[in-house]
Amino acid sequence: GNSVTQMEGPVTLSEEAFLTINCTYTATGYPSLFWYVQYPGEGLQLLLKATKADDKGSNKGFEATYRKETTSFHLEKGSVQVSDSAVYFCALSDLGGGKLIFGQGTELSVKP
Amino acid sequence: DSGVTQTPKHLITATGQRVTLRCSPRSGDLSVYWYQQSLDQGLQFLIQYYNGEERAKGNILERFSAQQFPDLHSELNLSSLELGDSALYFCASSGASGSSYEQYFGPGTRLTVT
Numbered sequence: 123g124n125s126v127t128q129m130e131g132p133v134t135l136s137e138e139a140f141l142t143i144n145c146t147y148t149a150t151g152y153p154s155l156f157w158y159v160q161y162p163g164e165g166l167q168l169l170l171k172a173t174k175a176d177d178k179g180s181n182k183g184f185e186a187t188y189r190k191e192t193t194s195f196h197l198e199k200g201s202v203q204v205s206d207s208a209v210y211f212c213a214l215s216d217l218g219g220g221k222l223i224f225g226q227g228t229e230l231s232v233k234p
Numbered sequence: 235d236s237g238v239t240q241t242p243k244h245l246i247t248a249t250g251q252r253v254t255l256r257c258s259p260r261s262g263d264l265s266v267y268w269y270q271q272s273l274d275q276g277l278q279f280l281i282q283y284y285n286g287e288e289r290a291k292g293n294i295l296e297r298f299s300a301q302q303f304p305d306l307h308s309e310l311n312l313s314s315l316e317l318g319d320s321a322l323y324f325c326a327s328s329g330a331s332g333s334s335y336e337q338y339f340g341p342g343t344r345l346t347v348t
Binding site: 156158164165166167168171211215216218220221222223224225226227 | 236238240265267269276278279282289292324326328335336338339340341342343
């Protein structure tokens with residue numbers, strides 16, 4: 123069945139460092155791919171999405187490119203801030219009704 | 235603020251009891267999804283409704299049920315509660331049913347079973 127695998131956390135970075143969180147998926151067909159972010163004590167917020175191969179999703183300085191050949195959707199940001207500290211979830215959307223299948227989440231901690 | 239509301243925010247109850255979690259989707263959204271977030275299982279899809287009808291089922295226990303009402307709000311009913319049902323329950327909504335539609339999540343209901 124469909125699945126998503128993320129790099130394990132926690133990831134600890136200094137402010138202004140470069141961020142990469144790896145995400146790979148297994149799916150039949152070409153699902154849509156998403157990154158969600160969960161701040162402490164809050165629900166999930168959609169960060170970005172891509173719906174087809176080679177699409178690049180971007181928002182708030184974060185980017186991810188849908189790579190069909192490597193079945194990946196890695197999240198990147200050039201310069202992280204303390205306020206980016208959160209848990210990041212990679213997800214794919216089932217081709218039928220659209221239920222989301224999530225990776226296990228990667229906790230990011232950014233130190234000043 | 236995603237526009238999706240969930241009540242209550244916290245719920246503490248005893249084993250064997252029954253609870254109802256409520257979700258109001260974003261204005262105009264027809265599709266409602268329920269997810270469970272726990273430390274051991276992560277985020278798991280439970281069930282989806284679209285315009286009042288059940289559309290998809292995931293890893294939902296037989297003790298759990300849901301429905302979507304004509305005004306599009308949804309309720310998740312959990313009965314014969316066990317300690318292992320303690321988790322965060324999220325509701326999400328989207329404009330339609332399909333893989334390209336993004337889902338917007340509510341703040342969640344934290345259920346603690348003692």
